[in-house]
Amino acid sequence: MDLHSGLPYWIIKNPLFDYYNPLKKDLETDIVIIGSGITGALMAHELCRTELECCVVDKRSIATGSSAASTALLQYEIDVPLCRMAEQIGEKNAVTAYRSCLQSISDIEAVLKETDIDADFERLPSIFYASDEKGVKLIEREYEIRKRYELPVELLNKGELHKRYKMRTYAGALLNRQSAQLDAYKAATQLFRYHIKKDHLQIFTYTKISSCEETPQGCRLKTKDDRTIRCKYVIVAAGFEAGQFLPEKVMKLTSTYALISHPIDNKDLWPEHSLIWETAEPYIYVRTSGNRIIIGGEDEDFNNPEARDELLREKTEKLEKKFHTLLPSVPFKAEMIWCGTFSTTKDGLPFIGTWPGTERIFFDLGYGGNGITFSMIGAQIISNLLQGKEDERKDVFGFGRIC
Numbered sequence: 384m385d386l387h388s389g390l391p392y393w394i395i396k397n398p399l400f401d402y403y404n405p406l407k408k409d410l411e412t413d414i415v416i417i418g419s420g421i422t423g424a425l426m427a428h429e430l431c432r433t434e435l436e437c438c439v440v441d442k443r444s445i446a447t448g449s450s451a452a453s454t455a456l457l458q459y460e461i462d463v464p465l466c467r468m469a470e471q472i473g474e475k476n477a478v479t480a481y482r483s484c485l486q487s488i489s490d491i492e493a494v495l496k497e498t499d500i501d502a503d504f505e506r507l508p509s510i511f512y513a514s515d516e517k518g519v520k521l522i523e524r525e526y527e528i529r530k531r532y533e534l535p536v537e538l539l540n541k542g543e544l545h546k547r548y549k550m551r552t553y554a555g556a557l558l559n560r561q562s563a564q565l566d567a568y569k570a571a572t573q574l575f576r577y578h579i580k581k582d583h584l585q586i587f588t589y590t591k592i593s594s595c596e597e598t599p600q601g602c603r604l605k606t607k608d609d610r611t612i613r614c615k616y617v618i619v620a621a622g623f624e625a626g627q628f629l630p631e632k633v634m635k636l637t638s639t640y641a642l643i644s645h646p647i648d649n650k651d652l653w654p655e656h657s658l659i660w661e662t663a664e665p666y667i668y669v670r671t672s673g674n675r676i677i678i679g680g681e682d683e684d685f686n687n688p689e690a691r692d693e694l695l696r697e698k699t700e701k702l703e704k705k706f707h708t709l710l711p712s713v714p715f716k717a718e719m720i721w722c723g724t725f726s727t728t729k730d731g732l733p734f735i736g737t738w739p740g741t742e743r744i745f746f747d748l749g750y751g752g753n754g755i756t757f758s759m760i761g762a763q764i765i766s767n768l769l770q771g772k773e774d775e776r777k778d779v780f781g782f783g784r785i786c
């Protein structure tokens with residue numbers, strides 16, 4: 384699958400982790416992680432802290448899938464607002480999902496601190512503004528339910544948004560001060576470097592898994608070059624390409640667009656460099672990286688890479704125009720643009736755990752706008768289950784909700 388095209392900023396900003404190590408002979412190990420993106424990196428990190436032996440396989444170079452294209456905003460707010468999610472899956476589970484995402488941001492921060500990795504992690508506020516009248520009503524309901532469950536949230540009116548943040552909006556917004564951003568490519572590659580050095584973690588790149596089956600003794604994987612890997616457990620961290628390992632389609636693949644500006648004088652940016660997104664669907668979202676601005680959005684309902692790429696110029700113009708309407712005093716000129724495959728689920732939640740009726744093939748699929756926070760949650764749940772520990776979050780994110 385063509386996961387992204389154009390010029391993703393992160394691969395220009397960071398040196399490529401050029402690690403050529405295809406699997407050349409059959410292998411036997413405890414746990415195989417399929418995928419070396421941010422999910423595989425966080426998963427490997429969690430397992431390296433235990434007594435469990437694992438290795439990673441990837442058909443590409445390390446972390447050059449979706450993680451290299453990610454705009455990497457970290458928010459506890461999920462694509463499906465809490466008030467709507469509560470109607471879909473019940474208030475208790477919806478609140479658990481939101482609280483787990485909130486905790487996940489601190490857990491990602493702790494992982495980077497513990498490994499002494501500088502992946503440009505920054506704590507920032509986040510503004511969720513009402514795009515129209517429907518959005519105003521949504522924000523009122525959302526404020527009420529988040530307040531009730533003591534999730535961090537404040538109300539801002541239109542005047543405050545203009546005065547404090549230079550924003551021209553239809554109405555007010557929700558603000559939370561518990562968001563963050565990072566460089567997901569840097570985080571993933573640095574985590575792998577750390578564990579290769581510290582734990583002799585084996586990573587087999589340019590090794591495509593063509594089949595994966597659960598047997599009474601464990602799991603058997605076949606690579607495209609006809610090598611066999613036998614192991615006790617498999618963890619599928621294959622991102623938007625995981626469909627190959629699932630008995631049924633669980634997610635919808637879509638397309639998304641992103642651009643980064645020329646560097647801008649700091650005095651011209653908005654205060655606090657808060658993350659910004661809106662109630663409209665699909666939504667536009669904005670963050671900074673140093674003194675550049677990143678904008679994303681304009682999602683399309685299809686996943687045909689050629690059709691997706693053809694729209695790149697048109698989407699760039701639309702995103703630039705929306706940004707100018709939102710922050711008219713902030714200069715913005717796109718320098719790099721890119722697009723990628725994306726995925727959503729009906730309830731906005733990821734799929735974490737085993738498929739019902741199986742025991743040894745775990746999935747860590749962080750689908751949706753909170754992909755990275757979900758990856759962290761998945762890594763913890765799967766690590767806990769593999770160690771025989773209970774995890775109260777497992778049913779909220781498990782396949783049981785659709786099977």
Ligand SMILES: Cc1cc2nc3c(=O)[nH]c(=O)nc-3n(C[C@H](O)[C@H](O)[C@H](O)COP(=O)(O)OP(=O)(O)OC[C@H]3O[C@@H](n4cnc5c(N)ncnc54)[C@H](O)[C@@H]3O)c2cc1C
Pocket residue numbers: 386387417418419420421422423440441442443444445446447448449450451452453454455456457567590591592593620621622623624625627639640641679722723724725748749750751752753754755756758
């Ligand atoms: C433009 C864009 C913006 C985004 N913005 C955000 C955001 O702001 N915040 C957020 O949280 N998330 C965001 N996301 C989503 C987020 O980037 C993803 O959820 C995350 O990167 C997924 O990481 P991953 O490791 O699961 O997948 P990937 O990074 O794609 O890694 C999966 C790996 O599995 C490997 N693989 C697949 N199949 C096989 C196989 N058969 N054999 C061997 N290897 C295989 C691939 O080669 C790949 O390297 C965005 C995504 C895009 C594209």
